[in-house]
Amino acid sequence: MLGRFWDFADEARSMAATTARFGRGMAARPAPRRPERxxxxxxxxxxxxxxxxxxxxxxxxxxxxxxxxxxxxxxYRPRVTELGGKAQFPFLVDPNTDAKIYESDEIVQYLYRQYGDREVPWNRRLAWLDTGLSSLAGVARLGAGYQSRPSKEPQETLELYSFELSPYARRVRETLCELEIPYVLRNAGRRRLADYVPAQLRNAALERMGADAGNRAALRQRAGQVSIPYLVDPNTGRELSESRQIRVYLQETYAA
Ligand SMILES: N[C@@H](CCC(=O)N[C@@H](CS)C(=O)NCC(=O)O)C(=O)O
Known part of the structure; x- marks a missing residue:
């Protein structure tokens, strides 16, 4: 009972963090150039x-x-110092170009230039303001996804279908982070009107408004519907779609 209450309160705070980002990290306009690796x-x-x-x-x-x-x-912290000389995050490694970049603003510019073929969006131009607002969003999370917890290392890399602004996917990413579990983040941002309707309510008429594409199409193929987050664990063969269940699963499977 108490567990349910905390879960609900935590989801509400994740929702608050989502609201504080004013839509950043939700809609996708796919980069025309795709990294090979x-x-x-x-x-x-x-x-x-x-x-x-x-x-x-x-x-x-x-x-x-x-x-x-x-x-x-x-x-993974020691590897960052080995590769780049200091323990500072984020740190991006692009094996396609051998780029290794520390500064968040430089990374964002690099991604838009190298793969997006376009300028950074208008709401990212004032990088200092945007990053300040990003800090505010973090306050609502009360330190979730900050400190490591003892864990067992998976042999094979997990996969998570997610988009950054999702309050539910965020809670799963926080757990993966605290347990230091590496994963392929399969980004599935919203591309069409129907993507804004919850999976359970989407009906055939909405579906006709445009076909899924990219990871959303792959997820529909895999799971029969597009429900974010969705975790694939090749180590156990498990695939799960409810954020609360995914967190319990990760805790039971990988927390030491
Ligand atoms: N100007 C850098 C600042 C990065 C930064 O300060 N990152 C903090 C985490 S939020 C960090 O690496 N702290 C060292 C640590 O976590 O050990 C950027 O924009 O990427």
């Missing part, structure tokens, strides 16, 4: 600078291999 991002969920990078990835509809580096983490 998966981008790699060392980051942690509570970091406001990391958030703006994840938002750009959703908006450009780019997948990325996330290597979570929460405070106190030992799994």
């Amino acid at each position: 998966l981008l790699e991002l060392y980051e942690f969920e509570a970091c406001p600078y990391c958030r703006v990078v994840r938002e750009a990835l959703t908006e450009l509809d780019l997948d990325v291999l996330v290597r979570p580096c929460p405070k106190g983490g030992t799994r």
Whole structure:
């Protein structure tokens, strides 16, 4: 009973964080150039600078291999110092160009220039203001996705269908982050009107308003509907779509 209450309160705070981002990290206009090899991002969920990078990835509809580096983490933090010389996050590695970039604003500019073929959006032009607002959004989360927790390392990389602004996907990413579980972030931002209607209410008429594409189409194929978040764990063969259940599953399977 108490658990349910906390879950509900936590979801409400995640919703507040979503509201505070004024729509960033929700709609996707796919980048015309697609990276051949998966981008790699060392980051942690509570970091406001990391958030703006994840938002750009959703908006450009780019997948990325996330290597979570929460405070106190030992799994990937040392690798960042080895690769770039300091423990600062976010840190992007692009194996396609050999680029290794630390500064969030530089990463966002790089992604839009290298893959998006367009300027950063107008609401990102004042980077200092946008990053300040990103910090405010983080306040609502009361430190979730900040500190590492002991965990078992999965052998194979998990996959998460997500988009940055989703309050439900955020809670799953926070758990993955705290447990230092690496995962391929399959971005599934909204592209068409029907994507704004909850999966359970979407009817055939809405579906006719346009076909799914990209990861949304792949998810429909895989799960029969598009419901975000959606976790795929090749280590156990489990696939789950409810954020509360996913969090319990991750906790039971990987927390040490
Ligand atoms: N100007 C940098 C600031 C990055 C930054 O300060 N990141 C913090 C996390 S929010 C960090 O790396 N802290 C060191 C640590 O977590 O150990 C940027 O925009 O990327």
